[in-house]
Amino acid sequence: MASELESADGAVPAFNFEILRDIRKRADLTLSALSERSGVSVAVISKLERNQTQAEVGTLHKIGKVFGMRATDLLSLAEAPISNKKSSVKYKSGDFALEAIRYGNADCIYATAEAGARVSKPEIHHDDHEICWVLSGKVRLDLPNESHELGAGQSIQFDAIQEHRYEAIEQCEVVIVHIRKEKRY
Numbered sequence: 004m005a006s007e008l009e010s011a012d013g014a015v016p017a018f019n020f021e022i023l024r025d026i027r028k029r030a031d032l033t034l035s036a037l038s039e040r041s042g043v044s045v046a047v048i049s050k051l052e053r054n055q056t057q058a059e060v061g062t063l064h065k066i067g068k069v070f071g072m073r074a075t076d077l078l079s080l081a082e083a084p085i086s087n088k089k090s091s092v093k094y095k096s097g098d099f100a101l102e103a104i105r106y107g108n109a110d111c112i113y114a115t116a117e118a119g120a121r122v123s124k125p126e127i128h129h130d131d132h133e134i135c136w137v138l139s140g141k142v143r144l145d146l147p148n149e150s151h152e153l154g155a156g157q158s159i160q161f162d163a164i165q166e167h168r169y170e171a172i173e174q175c176e177v178v179i180v181h182i183r184k185e186k187r188y
Contacts, residue, residue, distance in 0.1 A: 017057075018081040024052040026070055026080075041065040097122030099169065110181040116142075116171035123168045131181040133163035140175025144168070 027037050027048075038045045043065050050056040058081075063074035091102045091113075098120030103112045110131075116122075118140075135144060136158040144151045144159060145168040151159055152172065161167070163181060 018078065020051040020054055020058060020077075020081050022080045023048070023066070023077070027052075030070060032069075037066065037069060040069045097169075099171075108183045110179075112179040112181075114169075114175075114177045114179060116169075116175055116177075118171055118173050120171040121168065130184045131163040132160060132184060133167075134158060134160045134178075134180040134182070135169075136178045136180075138176040138178060141172035142175050142177055143170045143172055145170070 027034070032040070034045045034048055037043075037048055041048075043062055047056070047062060048066070051058055051062075058077075060074050063077045067074050067077050087106065089104050089106070091104050093100070093102045095101065099114045099116045099122045101112050101114045103110055135142070135153065137153045137155055139155050141155075142153050144153065144161075146161060146165055153159060169177075
């Protein structure tokens, strides 16, 4: 028996617009309300949500505007799998032991270090925001015009393109997250 996404000939469509139903329901909108706000007929929206038709860019543009999204955002959601499983990679940077999971828009790094450990110019960064959350111990973060001591349960966010350095004041465990900035141009 063919799955709901397969056509009669067994082909899986390039885009799965069932995600549109989830977005609409999270926004607490009925088909009629989405139709009224977007100017797209209930029939077209219903067919999209059931993968009975493929969307035109203009239709996605109108629907996306209702949710504060671009047509390309809706296309990406419809094309992408629901999840993306990865395995971590272990490495060292300076005196810190790191374990990282890397995705297209974010890196999550678990770091451990003994007291006195340092890492200068940690890795080359994209134009990221960086969040450092200290799980245990104490860490000092040096930025160009600032220095911060962080203890367990404290965090800080900064522009990672700045020169920065970490130093373990005490044995520590830290979670560092790099979040890619939106393209500015």
